[in-house]
Amino acid sequence: MTRIPSPPGSNNTRYAEMKSFGYDDEILTDFFGNGMSIQENKSYQFGPFSIDTQERQLMRSGTALPLPPQAVDTLLALIASAGRTLTYHKLGKLLWPDTHVEVENALAKNIAQLRKALGSENGEYIKTIHKLGYKFIAPVIEIREDLASRGSLAVLPLANHSHPDQAFFADGMTEELISHLMKIEALRVCPRTSVMAYKDVSNKPLREIAQDLKVGWVVEGSVLHASNRIRITVRVFEGATEKKVWAETYEKDVQDVLALQSEVASAIAREIRVKVTPNEAVSLAKSRAVVPEAYTAYLRGRYFWNKRTPEDLKRGAEYFRQTIDQDPTYAPAHAGLADTYVLLGTNGYDGMPPSEAMPLAKAAAKRALEIDDALAEAHTSIGYVKLAYDWDWDGAEKEFGRSIELNPAYATAYLWRGHHLMALGRLEEAAQEMQRALELEPLSIPCNLAVGWCFYYARQYDRAIQHYQRVLEMTPNLPLVLYEFGLAFLNKGLPQQALAEFQKADTSSGGAAVAIMLLGHAHARLGQKAEAYEQLARLDQKSKQTYVSAIYKAFIYAGLDEKDKAFEWFEKAYAERPTYLIYLNVEPSMDNLRSDPRYRDLLERVGLV
Known part of the structure; x- marks a missing residue:
């Protein structure tokens, strides 16, 4: 690594001298470490370019661009103070502290080399401030070290130029194009959950969207679907x-259509000059003919699956089954059906008893893998069933690992592997997986919720509350967030605040069983037995119309401290195998039962101890 020369004496002297020239602490921290070296742990991205302060190599979409050391020093100085003018005097003192040079001429040479490398002779990145100095004017993003050499791209929702009722088709084509581009390891691609926030947004400059999404390239376009x-x-x-x-x-x-998607993705990669490995090129080129009606049904299924309400999930399952009926060897349809059954059988969605949903999910995922063993989504779905229903801890870990090996950009695999670790009480490891999932899908509600769960199960209630408050700013009154927000208040010892959140959740969910359970549990913890029994009665009434998990009654009886009743319903839950059983070893709300031998027996049978 080339080091900026330092004068004899202590670094503190030089630091103080540089501070006297007007550098603030943030800039100095970027530049000074022991021995006056540029810090070795910074990576920056601007437009299609990135630079790592350890390697000191300017990259454009994974391709190295040669620059002399002094030009690199100049670029790093400008990047560290992006948006602010660096005078000739400041730059001279930073770059040539012990050498007498004609600063303006030397800087002009460096800037010319940089502008040539950046392809921005007109000053799109570096602006000359007349008779004063230079300013880096492009947005700069500090990025993860392991992403520093990768290009980054966002595919904005493709506009629907067909009939309005074909909007689902344009959305589906957007998602499929993103999936194809995610196969390229050298390219970081924004996930669907991030880009769909910009659907029908026409008044925001692309520069701001790129800055929001932290990408160097933006793709926009349109889809016209007419006849065949x-x-x-x-x-x-x-x-x-x-x-x-x-x-x-x-x-x-x-x-x-699959060949079309592959052709478009390959062309984009080629035009932005991102490195595509031979194996990735083969994967991108792989396609097959589809049955048009079946593919349209598949895109409708994904459309409803993405809405993630029990009713929409059931509609999605119908469309996936239609796809399979018309095109039985289309593996993504089987994987989509598996994903749908997984959610329908999960507590919080409660669309089907897990004893019905999870075997169907496993069968669909297995069929997908019989057709295409490299389908990461199907491995993840089987992993979730092994985790949440089979309680096959080793099998689940193997499937999640295989999914990540096949598709390192698939956030759901990290998310569910995090749940696996969380259930086992390995909370620090779980937090790392959840954070990785969130980095891949920063606007995903499940990924954001999962980070909060790590705080909650670690009993860091203040951090959990702060995190859920931020999530609620993204999606006000979303029941899934309100449930967890209330639980954090409840176990922090603020039951009234918890009750208020559960009442909001009850209203916004239309009286979902999980909201009723949480209301009953909170009333019980407040000593309001009559109100708790009212919620038990509501669950009884609801169970006449739809599936209600036995674990919900167990939670209310636990809150009432009626242990015999609680364990009676836990036994019924054990027979059902609801997903929430796997968290009992870390759930703070069950602390009053932990000393009872029946609780440990239950944990042992689930495989948690």
Whole structure:
């Protein structure tokens, strides 16, 4: 590593000297470490470029760009104070502290080399401040060390140029294009959950969207689906400059839609000059003809699955089954059906008894893998069933690991592996997995919730509350968030605040069974027995109309400290195998039962101790 020369004497002297020139602590921290070296743990991204202060190598979409050391020093100085003017005097003292040079001429040479490397002779990145110095004007993002050499891209929701009732088709094509691009390891691609926030947003500059999503490239375009033909138009822009670098239109029969998606993804990768390995090229090129009606049904299934309400999940399952009926060897439809059954059988959704949903999920995922063993989503679904229903801890870990090996960008695999670790009480490891999932899908509600769960199960209630408050800013009054928000208040010793959140959840969920359970549990903890029994009666009434998990009554009786009744219902829950049983070893709300031998016996039978 090239080091900035330091004068004899202590670094503190030089630090103080630099501070006297007007550098603030943040900039100095970026530049000074022991021995006056540039810090070795910083990575930055701007537009399609990235630079790592350890390797000191400017990259463009995974390709190294040669620069002399002094030009690199100049670039790092400008990046560290992006948006602020660095005078000739400041830059001279930083770059040549012990050498007499003609600073303005030397800087002009470095800036010319940088602008040539950046392809921005007109100053899109580095602006000359007349008679004063230079300013780096493009948005700069500090990024994870392991992503520093990767290009980054966001595919904005493709506009629907067909009939309005074909909006699902445009959304599906957006998701499929994202999935294809995610196969390229050298390219970081924003997930669907992040980009869909920009659907129908036409008044926000691309530069700001790129900055929000922390990407160097932005793709936008449109889809026209008419009769049995599909036309896709795509345009690629540099995020920092909004410069259009490429545009093309593609058209094929619907039966060749997979080949169309592969062709578009490969063309985008080629135009932004991202490195594609031979294996990735083969994977991108792999396609097959589809049955048009079946593929349309598949996209409808994904559309309803993404809504994630019990009713929409059931509609999604119907469309996946239609796809399978018309095209039995289309593996993603089997994987989609598995994903749907997994959620329908999960506490909080409660669309089906787990004893019905989970075997169906496993069967669908297995069929998907018989067709395509490299389908990461199917491995993840089987892993979840092994975790939450079979209680096969080793088997679940194996499936999650295989999924991540196949698709390191699949956030759900990290998320559910985090739940696996959390259930086993390995909370620090779980938090790392949840954080990785959140980095991949920062706007995903399940990923955001999971980070809060790690705080909650670690009994860091203040941190959990703060985290859930931020999530509620994203999705006000979402029941799934209100449930966890209330539990954090309850176990912090603030039952009235918890009750208020559970009442909101009860209203916004339309009286979901889990909301009724939490209301009953909170009333019980407050000593309000009559109100707790009212919620038990509501569960009885609801169970006449739809599936209600036995574990919900167990929780209310536990809150009432009626232990015999609680264990009676836990035994019924054990027979059902609801997903929430796997968290009993870390659930703070059950602390009053822990000293009872029956509780340990239950944990042992689930495999938790």
